[in-house]
Amino acid sequence: MRGLDRRFTSRTVLFGLDLDIAPGEFVAVLGDTGAGKSTLLRILAGMDRETYGRLTLPERRAYVFPDARLLPWARVLDNVILGLNDRRRGHLALAEVGLAHRADAWPSALSEEETHRVALARAFVRDPELLLLDEPFRTLGSPGRLRMRELLRFLLAKHRPAVLLATQDPDEAIDLADRVLVLHEGGLVPDGLGKE
């Protein structure tokens, strides 16, 4: 990413951002509400093209929404393989997140934590080169968050995508990431607390 700007009519949310993420590297972006974290991730996911600047992105990208966002009218397996149509891979992805037995369930029958596990299965089944995590466990309580962090570590060790995590939680950022950046007033700056 070189010189990336995103302007909305009333304000510039991202201003001249430069960022490189190496294959397999985990970068966390910390920022307050409204700092522009989701705006940045949506651009990298390809959901927003109204930008200035230069972006080079890998083809296989996956985006995990804050609220997991499953389609309520599709069973769990169909949610996982949305757009892929590969039931075998879907079953394997569900087994990886400990939900092989929930393939035929409806999303409404899942617990909150199971819903987030399915969202991770839907991301990893695509074998992404770049995984975009937008405050993925925000709605879970602390025990659930910790279990999801462990699951995420397991999945990352197995699949090794590059990761960009948006979060408001410094503990989560420092615990998971190789490098932590802060998004503030439209710019990205190192937080000084990372593991570099």
Ligand SMILES: Nc1ncnc2c1ncn2[C@@H]1O[C@H](COP(=O)(O)OP(=O)(O)OP(=O)(O)O)[C@@H](O)[C@H]1O
């Ligand atoms: N489509 C849009 N039109 C106008 N303004 C927008 C649009 N999308 C986002 N914004 C503005 O951009 C700013 C950044 O929003 P964004 O959702 O990226 O913040 P965030 O850091 O993800 O916050 P949160 O942690 O609350 O999700 C906000 O002021 C928001 O109102």
